[in-house]
Every structure is written in C-alpha cells, then in structure tokens.
Amino acid sequence: MRQRIILDVDTGVDDSLALLYLLASPDAEIMGIASTAGNVPAAQVAINNLAWLELARAPEIEVALGAAEPLEIPLRTTEDTHGPHGVGYAELPAPTRRISQRSAARMWVDLARRHPGELLGLCTGPLTNLALALREEPELPRLLRRLVIMGGAFDHPGNTTPTNEWNIHVDPEAAKVVFDAFSAAPPDRRPLICALDITETIEMRPAHLIRLAERAGSHPIETVSPIDPPTARSAASNPIIRYLTDAVRFYFDFHHGYDLGYLAHMHDPFAAAVALDPALARTRPATVDVELTGTLTRGATIADRAGMWGRPPNADIVVGTDPVRFFDRMIARIGDHARTVYPGEPIGEPVGRRR
Numbered sequence: 001m002r003q004r005i006i007l008d009v010d011t012g013v014d015d016s017l018a019l020l021y022l023l024a025s026p027d028a029e030i031m032g033i034a035s036t037a038g039n040v041p042a043a044q045v046a047i048n049n050l051a052w053l054e055l056a057r058a059p060e061i062e063v064a065l066g067a068a069e070p071l072e073i074p075l076r077t078t079e080d081t082h083g084p085h086g087v088g089y090a091e092l093p094a095p096t097r098r099i100s101q102r103s104a105a106r107m108w109v110d111l112a113r114r115h116p117g118e119l120l121g122l123c124t125g126p127l128t129n130l131a132l133a134l135r136e137e138p139e140l141p142r143l144l145r146r147l148v149i150m151g152g153a154f155d156h157p158g159n160t161t162p163t164n165e166w167n168i169h170v171d172p173e174a175a176k177v178v179f180d181a182f183s184a185a186p187p188d189r190r191p192l193i194c195a196l197d198i199t200e201t202i203e204m205r206p207a208h209l210i211r212l213a214e215r216a217g218s219h220p221i222e223t224v225s226p227i228d229p230p231t232a233r234s235a236a237s238n239p240i241i242r243y244l245t246d247a248v249r250f251y252f253d254f255h256h257g258y259d260l261g262y263l264a265h266m267h268d269p270f271a272a273a274v275a276l277d278p279a280l281a282r283t284r285p286a287t288v289d290v291e292l293t294g295t296l297t298r299g300a301t302i303a304d305r306a307g308m309w310g311r312p313p314n315a316d317i318v319v320g321t322d323p324v325r326f327f328d329r330m331i332a333r334i335g336d337h338a339r340t341v342y343p344g345e346p347i348g349e350p351v352g353r354r355r
C-alpha cells in the first residue's frame with residue numbers, strides 16, 4: 001500500500017536524496033513538499049525541489065514555499081556544507097514547474113484536515129513550517145498518522161555546535177513547539193526521531209555512487225575522489241546519476257575538509273527509509289525537550305529516558321539500524337528508478353559535461 005507523505009525539506013544534498021528515494025519508492029506517494037529555510041533560503045529550497053521533480057520526470061507534486069525566517073531568530077544558512085545553491089556542485093536545469101499558491105504551513109494544515117489519520121509527516125529540515133502549521137491547527141498531532149523527524153543529537157556531539165544538530169539549531173523555538181505539541185500523542189503516534197546518534201553511522205562513500213551508476217545502467221562509471229577539482233562535473237549518461245554525483249561530491253568534499261573522511265552522512269534519505277519502513281530501525285521511547293535559554297547549550301535536544309521529569313514519553317528515538325541494509329535498499333530503488341526514467345540513454349558518448 002502506498003503511504004501518503006507530507007515532505008518538509010531544506011533541500012540540501014541529502015534532502016535531494018531523500019526526495020529521490022521517495023519518488024523511487026512504490027510504497028510512497030508524496031502529497032506535498034514544504035520548502036523550509038535551512039541549508040539555503042526557502043526560495044532556493046523550493047527551486048531545488050521543483051528542479052529535482054522535473055529532472056526525475058515525477059508527476060505533478062505540490063511544492064509550497066515556507067517562511068523566510070525561523071520563528072524568532074534570524075535565518076542562518078550553510079552554503080559551505082551543501083553548496084552555493086544547496087545541491088553541491090550540481091547545476092540543475094532551471095525548473096519550468098511553479099510553486100504552489102499556498103504557504104507551506106497552509107499546505108500542512110489543509111492536507112492533514114483533508115486526510116485525517118492518513119498522512120505521514122516527514123521533516124528533514126528545520127521545523128519552522130510545521131510549528132507554524134501547529135499554531136494554525138493544534139489538532140495536527142491527531143490528524144497525522146505519524147511524524148518522522150531527522151533532527152537532534154542525544155548521546156552524541158552536535159554537528160553545528162558541540163551540543164546542537166543543524167535542523168534544531170536553525171529554529172529551536174519551532175522544535176520546542178513541535179515536541180511539546182506531540183507530548184499528548186498516543187504511543188503508536190509518537191514522532192520517530194532520527195538524530196545524529198544514528199544518522200552519522202549512515203556513511204555514503206564513492207563506492208556507493210559506483211553501485212548507483214551501475215544499477216542505473218549509466219555510463220561511464222565514475223570514481224569521484226578528493227583530488228577532483230571543484231570544476232569537475234559528472235559525465236554520466238543518466239541525468240539523475242549525473243546531477244546526483246555532482247551534488248554528493250560537494251558533500252564528500254565538505255566532510256573530507258573536516259577530517260571526517262571522504263564520505264557523506266546520509267541523514268535525510270535514512271529518515272525517509274525509516275518513515276516508509278520503521279522495521280529498519282530499533283527505537284527507544286523518551287521524553288524529548290529543547291533547551292532554549294542555555295548560554296552554551298541553547299538549541300540542544302535533551303532526552304529523558306527514565307521519567308525523571310515526570311512527563312510521559314513524546315518521542316521514539318532511533319537507537320539502532322543496519323546501514324548496509326539501508327544502502328542496499330537506497331541504491332536499488334534510486335538506481336532502478338533512474339534506469340526506468342531514462343531507459344535508453346545512448347551508451348558511449350554521454351550527453352553530460354566532460355569531467
């Protein structure tokens with residue numbers, strides 16, 4: 001059965017892979033995409049979403065523009081991590097599709113009200129627009145079937161400050177609104193949280209890109225490396241593989257630059273895979289809250305697993321998975337989809353740019 005999803009992203013290199021994963025998944029139907037400011041400004045996120053949908057020859061899917069700023073603090077973006085336009089080195093063809101007339105928050109509320117109890121919410125960016133939607137419709141936690149969030153760090157260092165994970169750091173007030181709102185959710189509807197604790201074990205490497213290209217029947221098979229100049233561009237015959245390679249290579253360079261290895265943490269496609277199939281993850285309930293007043297720790301996510309605060313659990317935190325099983329599934333789905341969408345790219349002289 002296809003799971004109907006509201007996707008809320010700050011596209012982003014790994015958000016791009018999450019979107020491609022869902023488009024490639026026969027058990028997923030994207031009902032709408034909220035473009036949230038984070039990795040890059042909201043307008044650029046929306047353009048990236050439209051561009052990937054067009055490149056992937058996806059059906060018409062609503063892309064709504066989110067708020068320009070977080071709830072209470074100025075927007076911080078991270079082009080150094082995801083590239084000048086948020087999709088690494090990829091220069092995606094400008095989309096002809098247009099964004100929705102309604103806001104991202106309005107789309108959340110309208111879709112949830114129209115499909116009560118049916119929709120899965122998946123957030124892989126800051127929670128600004130979900131928080132705005134909760135202000136419009138406090139019943140959202142009961143209207144959604146389930147919520148999956150990529151965000152936070154619990155027994156694990158942050159990636160933005162020593163304690164903070166990016167999506168929460170960008171808009172801590174929004175995160176607190178969301179976690180508080182779901183405090184009343186019944187156990188089977190507690191948000192599933194994919195935090196850095198688990199997503200930093202999902203390490204994509206050049207070999208995964210090779211497997212993706214092979215699965216897609218793309219040519220030539222390219223091996224990206226840290227000595228590739230920033231001006232290098234994939235010449236893969238399959239356009240999805242070509243632009244995905246250019247996007248991910250920037251993310252490899254970023255992690256390599258911080259001595260994390262020539263790899264990329266696939267936070268968002270992992271959250272998408274868990275959203276479609278929670279059996280991929282082992283979870284533990286906890287009461288999650290967000291620090292808003294700490295001098296050094298503002299924006300940190302805290303998990304009480306022992307009921308010390310006397311408050312019921314409001315989240316299921318992913319504490320275990322099998323990264324190999326995830327990558328096998330992601331490569332199979334995106335690779336097969338790329339081959340289906342672009343079946344007969346000429347073998348030999350690729351249409352792309354030379355490396």
Ligand code: RIB
Binds near residue numbers: 039159267
């Ligand atoms: O901290 C990782 C998260 O922040 C990912 O969702 C990445 O895309 C950025 O949004």
Ligand code: CA
Binds near residue numbers: 010011039124268
């Ligand atoms: Ca993201």
